[in-house]
Amino acid sequence: MLARHDTNLWSAEYELPWQFGLVPIPVRMTVIRLGDGRLVLHSPAPLGRELRAELDRLGPVAFIVNPAVHGKFAEQAAAAYPAARSLDGAEPPDAWRGALETHLVAGFRLREVVLFHAPSRTLVLTDLCFNIQRSAHRYARFFFRANGMWRHFGPSRIIRALAVSDRAALARSLDEIGRWDFARILPGHGDPLEHASPAVLRAAWLG
DSSP: OOEEEETTEEEEEEEEEETTTTEEEEEEEEEEEOTTSOEEEESOOOOOHHHHHHHHHHOOEEEEEOOTTOOTTHHHHHHHOTTSEEEOSSSOOGGGTTTEEEEEOTTBTTOOEEEEEGGGTEEEOSSSOBBBOOOSOHHHHHHHHHTTOBSOOBOOHHHHHHTBSOHHHHHHHHHHHTTSOOOEEEOSSBOOBSSOOHHHHHHHHHO
């Protein structure tokens, strides 16, 4: 179930019923292994036997990052790994120094904390941008297309309309994020963007 993207970087994708259960949407959990071998789980997925076995082979889970609107399986993850520290990532632990940096997006009502994994030059998002390229469900494809999130990297129309509280503050946050030298983006929903850049992220929001 885990896909490897780089040294010490994996993710797992699953579907979650959305919009009153009518729209199955892909959701991504990102797994990062720190230099000391411990794991960080970002946006935990449902932990079936196979996924838990894969994680156990990678190393001990030490941190569980629960984004504000991606906490459906937070309690299950905390119960599975009682020694792990649960957090939202806004204040990164000292153990992340040199591997993971974070930024709390300003002007965004969903309280999104973006992660940057420096060793792999990877940006980890939750709902700031989508990149949904495939779906087996006809109604889901229709909804994604109508919402501006089908086969397109960027925010959905709903996010643009409802999640932005201060456009100037959001633009400043995008500038701050753009100072990181990332070349890959792992969105919370949709396919990884393997040839990314700060310019791609900024253009998705600001054109």
